[in-house]
Amino acid sequence: MSEEQLLGAAQVRELAARLGVRPTKQWGQNFVIDANTVRRIVRLADVGPGDVVAEVGPGLGSLTLALLPRVHRVVAIEVDPVLADALPETVAERVPELADRLVVLRADALTVRSLPDPQPTALVANLPYNVAVPVVLGLLAHLPTIEKVLVMVQLEVAERLAARPGSKVYGVPSVKAAWYADVRLAGTVGRNVFWPAPNVDSGLVSMVRRPPPAVDLDGEVVGAVDRAAVFACVDAAFAQRRKTLRAALAGWAGSAAHAEQVLRAAGVDPGTRGERLGIREFARIAAAKAALS
Structure with missing residues (x-):
């Protein structure tokens, strides 16, 4: 995908201004403004033409636009009604040939128990910091077709999810995540790739589903x-x-x-x-x- 089709810092701010959107702490909104970061997420997610990706909190569409050329479909789950309504328009404007690959579900990801067919094979998202763990664990529980996960979360949360027994940060999220998948920390992301910039760095968590332990x-x-x-x-x-x-x-x-x-x-x-x-x-x-x- 060309640089012009992805959203950079100027395009994100311009789109937000046009929509009258101001990022809110209530919904943990920090929009990615760096094209290289979304490309990196898509690469690490290891998704391809056969994948249906569930994306939670697509926001203004930075990651969505990077995913669409690579996968069969993106099901974007967005709680903010203004952003949910605007996302199809952004996609149609920037990549009209891929517009039919997008489905937008206006919902709180914490309450999602099913998605329309075809069922998702992957979860790829820049998750709101305040609900990251329950969203990941909830979707793995309710959407058993999800085989792989690549999410960007607060670095401390990423380290907890990927922690091993005996680690200082090992706890309930670490154990419950391990019930569903092999989990690892796939990388770190600086705070300056976001608008507004959060007060902490972020981490990329990779998960590959496996059967629960016998x-x-x-x-x-x-x-x-x-x-x-x-x-x-x-x-x-x-x-x-x-x-x-x-x-x-x-x-x-x-x-x-x-x-x-x-x-x-x-x-x-x-x-x-x-x-x-x-x-x-x-x-x-x-x-x-x-x-x-």
């Missing part, structure tokens, strides 16, 4: 465990993350003694802390609780 208890393959049961265990373990699992899981298990019994059945030391465990261990703990109940 569970093995005492040499017997239990198979998949209920996600809600595993996530309840994770939430309990990190609600009091400085406590041992025996203490942290007491309420979840019914008592500290029962928590210890469950942990031992799962092959987990009751004296360890949740921040040392990966998603497979949490799945084993949830399976052991179900087996002992």
Whole structure:
């Protein structure tokens, strides 16, 4: 796509002025004004002609315009009614030959439970900082056809999502993201590629979906465990993350003694802390609780 078809700083500000749009903190709006950044996102997303991309928060269309030439369709989910109405016009103006590849859904991504056919194969987005984690986890949960993800989020959030057990920033988002996918930090982005410039740098998170962990208890393959049961265990373990699992899981298990019994059945030391465990261990703990109940 040529430089003239993408949105640079001047075009973003001009378009915003024409629409009477002022970026709002309420919707976490920071518009990308650097063409090289959107090209980089599309390249790292590894999407092609067979992909249907869900894009959350397309804003004025910077990333949308870079995605359209590469993929079969972009389903843009936009909560701001002014931006949602303007996006098809921007695309028709700048790349009229690609206008039929765009579908705009005026909705809050936190409430999306389904999308029109054909179903999305990828999620690629510059996500609002304030809802990034619940949006990613929610769409992975409700849209099982999404196989790959490349999102730009606040750097601290990116590091949390990609963290490994034992890391200082490892926590609930890290474990829950690992339930769905292999997650890695794919790069960092400076604050000056946005208008308005945020007070923090951003990170690019890459996710490749894989099946939930199968569970093995005492040499017997239990198979998949209920996600809600595993996530309840994770939430309990990190609600009091400085406590041992025996203490942290007491309420979840019914008592500290029962928590210890469950942990031992799962092959987990009751004296360890949740921040040392990966998603497979949490799945084993949830399976052991179900087996002992």
